[in-house]
Amino acid sequence: MIKIALPAGDLRIPVAGLLESAGLPIEGYGEGSRSYRLAARDNGALTVRVFREKDIPVQVALGNYDVGVCSLAWVKEMHARFPNQPIVPLIDLGIGKSSVFAASAEVACQNLVDLGTLPIVRIASEFPNLAELFARSARLRRYRVQAVWGAAEAYPPEDADCVVTAVSEPSILASHGLRPLHEVLHNSAWLIGNAKALAARDLSPVVGQFISTSARGTSANGLQLPPPIQATVAEPTSTAERETLRLAIPDGHQQRHVVEALRVAGLTFDGYGDGEAVRRPTSGIDGLDVKVIRPHDMPQLVATGEFDLAITGRDCLLEHRYAFPSSPATELVDLQRGQYNLSAVVSEALPATTIDEALQLWRAEGKLLLRVAAEFPATADHYARSRHFWRYQVIPIAGASEGFVPEDADLLIEGTETGKTIAENRLKVIDQIYRSTTCLIGHRAPKLSGRRRGVYDDLLRALQPT
Amino acid sequence: MEDSMRPPGMRDMLPDDMERFRRIEGAFRTACLGWGYREVRTPTIERLHLFTAAGTLSPQMLERVYSFLDWDGWSGERVVLRPDSTIPVARLYVENLKDPEVAKLFYVQNVLRFSEGDDSREDWQCGAEIIGDTFPVGDLELILMTCEVLERLGLTPEIKLSDPGILRSVFSRSGYNQAEQLSVYDRLLDGEAGVLSEVIARLPEASSAAAELLAMEGDGPAFLANLGSVLEPGIPDVAPVISELATIADVLDGIGHTPKIAPALVRNFEYYTGPVFHLFVEGTKVAGGGRYDALISQVGGQSVPASGFALEIEPLASLLSEREFGAEPAIAIRSAGKNGTDVGAVFTLARALRDAGVSVQLAGSEEGPSREVLASSDGFSLTSDDGKARRLNRVEEVVRAVSDAGYD
Numbered sequence: 001m002i003k004i005a006l007p008a009g010d011l012r013i014p015v016a017g018l019l020e021s022a023g024l025p026i027e028g029y030g031e032g033s034r035s036y037r038l039a040a041r042d043n044g045a046l047t048v049r050v051f052r053e054k055d056i057p058v059q060v061a062l063g064n065y066d067v068g069v070c071s072l073a074w075v076k077e078m079h080a081r082f083p084n085q086p087i088v089p090l091i092d093l094g095i096g097k098s099s100v101f102a103a104s105a106e107v108a109c110q111n112l113v114d115l116g117t118l119p120i121v122r123i124a125s126e127f128p129n130l131a132e133l134f135a136r137s138a139r140l141r142r143y144r145v146q147a148v149w150g151a152a153e154a155y156p157p158e159d160a161d162c163v164v165t166a167v168s169e170p171s172i173l174a175s176h177g178l179r180p181l182h183e184v185l186h187n188s189a190w191l192i193g194n195a196k197a198l199a200a201r202d203l204s205p206v207v208g209q210f211i212s213t214s215a216r217g218t219s220a221n222g223l224q225l226p227p228p229i230q231a232t233v234a235e236p237t238s239t240a241e242r243e244t245l246r247l248a249i250p251d252g253h254q255q256r257h258v259v260e261a262l263r264v265a266g267l268t269f270d271g272y273g274d275g276e277a278v279r280r281p282t283s284g285i286d287g288l289d290v291k292v293i294r295p296h297d298m299p300q301l302v303a304t305g306e307f308d309l310a311i312t313g314r315d316c317l318l319e320h321r322y323a324f325p326s327s328p329a330t331e332l333v334d335l336q337r338g339q340y341n342l343s344a345v346v347s348e349a350l351p352a353t354t355i356d357e358a359l360q361l362w363r364a365e366g367k368l369l370l371r372v373a374a375e376f377p378a379t380a381d382h383y384a385r386s387r388h389f390w391r392y393q394v395i396p397i398a399g400a401s402e403g404f405v406p407e408d409a410d411l412l413i414e415g416t417e418t419g420k421t422i423a424e425n426r427l428k429v430i431d432q433i434y435r436s437t438t439c440l441i442g443h444r445a446p447k448l449s450g451r452r453r454g455v456y457d458d459l460l461r462a463l464q465p466t
Numbered sequence: 467m468e469d470s471m472r473p474p475g476m477r478d479m480l481p482d483d484m485e486r487f488r489r490i491e492g493a494f495r496t497a498c499l500g501w502g503y504r505e506v507r508t509p510t511i512e513r514l515h516l517f518t519a520a521g522t523l524s525p526q527m528l529e530r531v532y533s534f535l536d537w538d539g540w541s542g543e544r545v546v547l548r549p550d551s552t553i554p555v556a557r558l559y560v561e562n563l564k565d566p567e568v569a570k571l572f573y574v575q576n577v578l579r580f581s582e583g584d585d586s587r588e589d590w591q592c593g594a595e596i597i598g599d600t601f602p603v604g605d606l607e608l609i610l611m612t613c614e615v616l617e618r619l620g621l622t623p624e625i626k627l628s629d630p631g632i633l634r635s636v637f638s639r640s641g642y643n644q645a646e647q648l649s650v651y652d653r654l655l656d657g658e659a660g661v662l663s664e665v666i667a668r669l670p671e672a673s674s675a676a677a678e679l680l681a682m683e684g685d686g687p688a689f690l691a692n693l694g695s696v697l698e699p700g701i702p703d704v705a706p707v708i709s710e711l712a713t714i715a716d717v718l719d720g721i722g723h724t725p726k727i728a729p730a731l732v733r734n735f736e737y738y739t740g741p742v743f744h745l746f747v748e749g750t751k752v753a754g755g756g757r758y759d760a761l762i763s764q765v766g767g768q769s770v771p772a773s774g775f776a777l778e779i780e781p782l783a784s785l786l787s788e789r790e791f792g793a794e795p796a797i798a799i800r801s802a803g804k805n806g807t808d809v810g811a812v813f814t815l816a817r818a819l820r821d822a823g824v825s826v827q828l829a830g831s832e833e834g835p836s837r838e839v840l841a842s843s844d845g846f847s848l849t850s851d852d853g854k855a856r857r858l859n860r861v862e863e864v865v866r867a868v869s870d871a872g873y874d
Binding site for chain 2 (some may be wrong): 083084122123128132135136139140141142143144145146147227228299300303304320323324325326327329
């Protein structure tokens with residue numbers, strides 16, 4: 001049996017085409033499909049599972065899957081932090097091409113040397129490990145990396161000095177007002193393999209087919225790291241206090257809840273409504289700047305003072321607080337929308353109704369290591385500690401979570417609303433961890449005065465539930 | 467390995483290991499205090515930017531550093547487990563000890579760096595730093611202090627001297643920029659044959675003998691004189707470097723510690739700015755150090771010269787004999803019965819003997835020293851080395867008898 005991990009998302013269609021031409025057609029993989037577990041049409045010896053692309057190197061490194069298809073950037077992202085992970089890039093499939101660039105706002109830096117003059121460089125990236133590697137190689141004297149869930153290009157200039165991000169062509173950077181400083185990687189989708197599986201088992205029915213039929217790319221799989229920057233760091237300048245209050249509001253699935261909450265509060269932002277979101281909507285309120293970013297990234301930006309207020313989910317705030325217990329980011333108003341339960345979920349077949357029963361069962365079975373899959377890894381870690389798990393492994397996942405249990409995890413920390421999706425995937429809730437809703441968050445002890453204080457108080461008042 | 471609860475690369479230190487450790491530490495502390503150094507200790511966790519800003523740890527070394535976001539690291543700035551002690555001591559000096567013109571500091575602490583497989587990831591070091599007064603007295607003091615530590619441990623050190631300035635002068639004259647110099651040096655460290663010939667070939671004015679001598683090791687002032695005569699005509703910048711090294715070699719030679727000169731032997735090319743020295747015992751490198759004049763200013767202080775060295779405890783411990791290990795307690799005390807008064811008599815006697823400075827063994831006394839006291843509420847029976855037993859009624863009598871017999 002050969003186990004293959006295939007990507008969800010934009011790569012589905014080109015990868016499905018490649019598989020078809022490689023003589024490995026996968027039933028139900030391709031346009032419009034949302035299935036996670038699939039089978040090869042003519043080959044019973046293949047097991048196929050669909051993951052978010054980012055999760056595929058993790059799954060192949062763990063040995064849960066023998067081979068996988070994903071962007072090289074995600075392999076490099078993992079290798080940058082864990083260079084000994086047993087993943088081998090096998091063949092450039094020549095699809096999903098992009099480049100990973102270090103870039104900064106056109107107004108801020110002309111080149112890498114300019115970046116090196118900053119006393120502390122704020123780097124926003126979906127690839128935090130590559131960003132660290134970039135900073136070390138460039139010998140930036142001091143830097144901090146903001147790991148973001150997406151839309152890194154939205155951060156400069158006000159919330160980051162530099163981004164490390166993937167774009168299909170450099171002109172996209174220019175459209176966001178960014179200037180590429182250094183190309184870190186030519187990225188494309190690759191077939192990757194688990195080194196131990198390649199060393200010990202015959203994977204040629206898959207690997208051989210890909211190699212003989214794929215339209216190959218450049219096969220260059222190395223990172224291009226910058227040389228040491230020879231720059232004199234400028235003396236830190238004292239920055240004047242901002243004159244406006246900054247509010248972050250979310251895109252994605254929380255947007256409709258927030259639009260409604262704002263409407264009820266008598267607030268409408270031009271460029272932020274049902275089905276529309278520009279990056280910097282106009283608040284229409286003197287002294288209030290509004291920016292649309294990913295809800296996951298908001299607590300950190302509130303903690304560091306980039307934003308005074310943000311509307312996000314309690315799940316995102318708690319994840320941040322579990323990772324950084326003394327963070328000053330705190331919940332100010334419960335907007336009581338977008339409710340769901342964060343639950344511990346197991347296989348329907350497990351004969352247990354509580355987490356304690358499940359732990360007893362697993363212990364009796366001699367299970368030495370519990371695998372906990374979670375989109376919120378710090379929350380999962382806190383949960384495992386508080387429930388006295390003996391030895392456990394938190395597997396961070398980016399999505400497509402329902403397919404993990406039971407093959408690739410014993411327990412899933414997952415958001416549940418009606419329980420329908422859980423039941424459809426033969427899973428069940430075994431513990432409710434907390435109820436999440438949309439919240440207004442801010443700094444525990446904000447230092448505000450004058451107009452900013454007034455706008456802050458007005459917003460808090462307006463958003464209080466009636 | 468997979469089945470052990472111990473993470474790879476981490477070591478348990480067993481009683482024999484700790485005895486060796488303490489012996490080394492004791493010899494080191496005695497030597498340092500005797501030369502006027504004072505002890506410090508730096509924290510296990512430091513900020514990452516202390517090391518990135520210093521610019522002295524290469525990206526390859528930084529990849530081996532254990533870094534993480536602390537529980538209050540929401541800004542995204544990392545902290546590290548101390549990968550090196552000299553840079554933290556430099557920070558400690560800059561932040562706390564700027565007033566004295568010369569700071570002479572020593573420490574015994576661990577450094578943590580990732581290694582492959584089960585190779586050691588935690589290494590204990592005895593290190594000393596002199597900040598403010600280096601050439602030539604400070605450099606020589608450090609070398610002789612290291613020799614003293616080794617001699618106190620009954621070991622005979624061999625000194626090897628070098629200076630990265632020799633290779634820097636050669637590389638620079640050959641037209642390599644800073645990044646290329648590092649690359650050439652890495653190839654040299656990797657043992658790539660012909661690297662030095664390749665470098666010298668770029669210098670038509672240099673003698674082909676230069677490559678030969680750079681790759682050699684030679685004895686003290688005589689070899690330095692030869693090296694100077696071959697290099698200086700084509701590479702004038704090397705003259706002051708060799709002169710400085712010769713001053714140190716002359717002094718060491720004069721006091722009977724003739725050093726070997728090894729021009730290409732510099733492990734951390736970016737770190738050191740002046741003479742460096744390595745100490746070997748029976749072919750094993752046990753200590754290394756040298757001059758790092760740029761470091762204090764790189765961590766935010768004034769431009770102050772500095773030198774330091776570190777003894778590596780693990781290789782040094784493997785060279786020590788076991789002769790002083792396993793010192794047994796002087797006397798075992800056993801209880802005649804298990805009732806409270808008999809056991810109480812054991813502890814009354816034990817306290818009195820401990821107050822008199824005698825080492826005792828109570829628990830596990832079945833396998834203890836042959837001399838022993840059997841204690842009961844009625845009195846004591848003392849058995850001597852010769853196996854003879856005698857009856858003693860009072861605690862004071864036992865203490866006197868044990869002291870008179872010279873047990874302690």
